[in-house]
Amino acid sequence: MKKSYYLFNPVRLSRKDNTLQFTPFDEQGNEAGPCRYIPVETVSDLYVFGSLDANSALYNFLGKHGISAHFFDYYEHYTGSFFAKEYLLAGKMQVAQTRHYTLRNKRVALAQKFIEGAAFNILKNLRYYHNREKDLAASISQIEKYATQISATTEVPELMGLEGNIRQTYYAAFDTIVAGFTMENRSKRPPKNELNVLISFGNMMCYAACLDMIYHTQLNPTISFLHEPGTRRFSLALDLAEIFKPILVDRTIFRVLNKREVQPSDFATDLNGCVLKESGKKTFVKAFEERLKETVKHRTLNKSVSYKHLIKLECYKLSKHVMGIEEYKPFKIWW
Amino acid sequence: MPITATHVNLYHVCHRELWLHANEVRMEHTSDTVSEGKLIHETAYPQRAERYREIVLDGVKIDFYDPKAKVVHEIKKSNKAEAAHLAQIKYYLYILEQNGIEGATGILEYPTLRITETVTLTPTDRSEMVKWLTNITVILNSLTCPPLLHAPICKRCSYYDFCYVGE
Ligand code: SF4
Numbered sequence: 001m002k003k004s005y006y007l008f009n010p011v012r013l014s015r016k017d018n019t020l021q022f023t024p025f026d027e028q029g030n031e032a033g034p035c036r037y038i039p040v041e042t043v044s045d046l047y048v049f050g051s052l053d054a055n056s057a058l059y060n061f062l063g064k065h066g067i068s069a070h071f072f073d074y075y076e077h078y079t080g081s082f083f084a085k086e087y088l089l090a091g092k093m094q095v096a097q098t099r100h101y102t103l104r105n106k107r108v109a110l111a112q113k114f115i116e117g118a119a120f121n122i123l124k125n126l127r128y129y130h131n132r133e134k135d136l137a138a139s140i141s142q143i144e145k146y147a148t149q150i151s152a153t154t155e156v157p158e159l160m161g162l163e164g165n166i167r168q169t170y171y172a173a174f175d176t177i178v179a180g181f182t183m184e185n186r187s188k189r190p191p192k193n194e195l196n197v198l199i200s201f202g203n204m205m206c207y208a209a210c211l212d213m214i215y216h217t218q219l220n221p222t223i224s225f226l227h228e229p230g231t232r233r234f235s236l237a238l239d240l241a242e243i244f245k246p247i248l249v250d251r252t253i254f255r256v257l258n259k260r261e262v263q264p265s266d267f268a269t270d271l272n273g274c275v276l277k278e279s280g281k282k283t284f285v286k287a288f289e290e291r292l293k294e295t296v297k298h299r300t301l302n303k304s305v306s307y308k309h310l311i312k313l314e315c316y317k318l319s320k321h322v323m324g325i326e327e328y329k330p331f332k333i334w335w
Numbered sequence: 336m337p338i339t340a341t342h343v344n345l346y347h348v349c350h351r352e353l354w355l356h357a358n359e360v361r362m363e364h365t366s367d368t369v370s371e372g373k374l375i376h377e378t379a380y381p382q383r384a385e386r387y388r389e390i391v392l393d394g395v396k397i398d399f400y401d402p403k404a405k406v407v408h409e410i411k412k413s414n415k416a417e418a419a420h421l422a423q424i425k426y427y428l429y430i431l432e433q434n435g436i437e438g439a440t441g442i443l444e445y446p447t448l449r450i451t452e453t454v455t456l457t458p459t460d461r462s463e464m465v466k467w468l469t470n471i472t473v474i475l476n477s478l479t480c481p482p483l484l485h486a487p488i489c490k491r492c493s494y495y496d497f498c499y500v501g502e
Contacts, residue, residue, distance in 0.1 A: 090359030300501035313500045325480040329502045
């Protein structure tokens with residue numbers, strides 16, 4: 001099984017025969033600790049949060065093995081990617097995908113599906129905690145009301161507004177779900193408090209995971225339906241992430257906070273806002289990775305699949321939809 | 336679109352797979368079966384390279400052709416899709432014939448199963464071939480994807496998840 005690697009500390013990356021050599025270094029550029037060697041065929045992609053020192057020979061080597069590297073800034077905002085040659089892009093799929101973007105009713109229909117899936121999975125989370133003695137009845141009925149309006153929308157901005165309302169109601173319920181942390185308002189750039197930091201960090205991880213899966217299919221990651229293409233370079237990953245955030249990110253947040261795996265001491269506050277310290281990032285990434293690897297029995301495939309694979313299956317369904325093979329039905333958590 | 340040997344092979348496996356392949360919906364080529372197949376080619380007959388040449392006729396590439404003995408060689412891993420393998424070789428023989436090379440024969444080998452089969456092109460094959468090629472053209476030009484096969488081979492097909500994922 002190939003694995004994603006997350007690099008938080010400054011590291012020099014080089015090729016050593018058929019392995020990748022990771023050499024940590026300090027601020028002065030001196031070696032700071034033992035090297036690690038990782039066989040190249042076990043690496044699926046790299047997520048770079050700290051500084052990465054590498055030369056073009058290394059990137060050629062990564063490219064040859066289909067390994068992409070994604071880069072993030074200090075606040076974990078995605079800044080760009082090195083993409084291995086886009087070996088799976090297909091002309092016909094791109095044309096079909098573009099047509100679903102340019103024809104308004106086709107685009108709205110798909111965008112609605114993403115919100116529909118997101119709302120369903122959000123409600124699933126709320127009901128789960130509602131059944132565990134947290135009173136979330138008001139939020140649930142409010143979101144249910146919003147959800148009934150999805151199919152009546154005719155424009156994407158209208159749909160985005162609805163989505164905003166759903167999220168706002170949902171995030172407000174986080175205070176009830178996780179004791180000891182408050183949400184106040186959703187703040188992004190930069191996040192103002194611990195919960196907001198975790199949401200931003202988690203959403204970014206989810207975006208990266210979706211991007212990774214899209215990349216392994218023939219879909220073009222820059223052509224999206226709900227989000228305006230160009231919102232971010234790979235806006236299709238934002239579309240897909242809507243569906244998976246409640247299941248992958250929010251559940252992970254509830255877990256690490258309620259089990260006290262991430263503590264207030266894992267955060268630091270500076271002038272600009274709140275940041276997650278390295279200890280906190282590591283804990284969260286580990287929990288998130290575990291979540292991606294967790295498996296469920298798939299209803300129609302008749303076998304167990306990981307959460308990560310569920311994202312890829314979503315890409316398949318989307319491909320089938322744009323190719324006119326089968327209408328897309330968003331993933332709705334069924335257990 | 337020129338018809339390739341892969342098209343003829345897939346036509347005998349699954350029309351939907353043929354359509355998906357032709358419409359560039361491909362699965363990742365990280366599959367173990369693919370690399371295993373390559374390895375068999377590379378390791379099974381090291382001396383073969385001397386006799387066999389790669390030739391291209393009408394856009395159809397024959398990997399192993401012995402021009403002296405007029406023999407087409409094809410190596411496969413498992414004989415589960417034997418009809419498709421035979422069809423593929425017959426297509427090679429047909430293309431050779433169309434290009435004025437008469438009386439060529441084929442050898443189909445499954446080294447891991449120690450099975451070797453000789454293949455020739457019969458008059459029945461020739462008329463069948465015309466039918467296959469017409470049907471393949473229809474499928475390749477179709478705007479709609481052929482239905483699911485619902486056959487046991489689906490389980491082993493690289494498109495299985497793609498085809499059968501519902502919700
Ligand atoms: S899974 Fe079955 S229906 Fe789909 S392409 Fe493969 S053989 Fe054909």
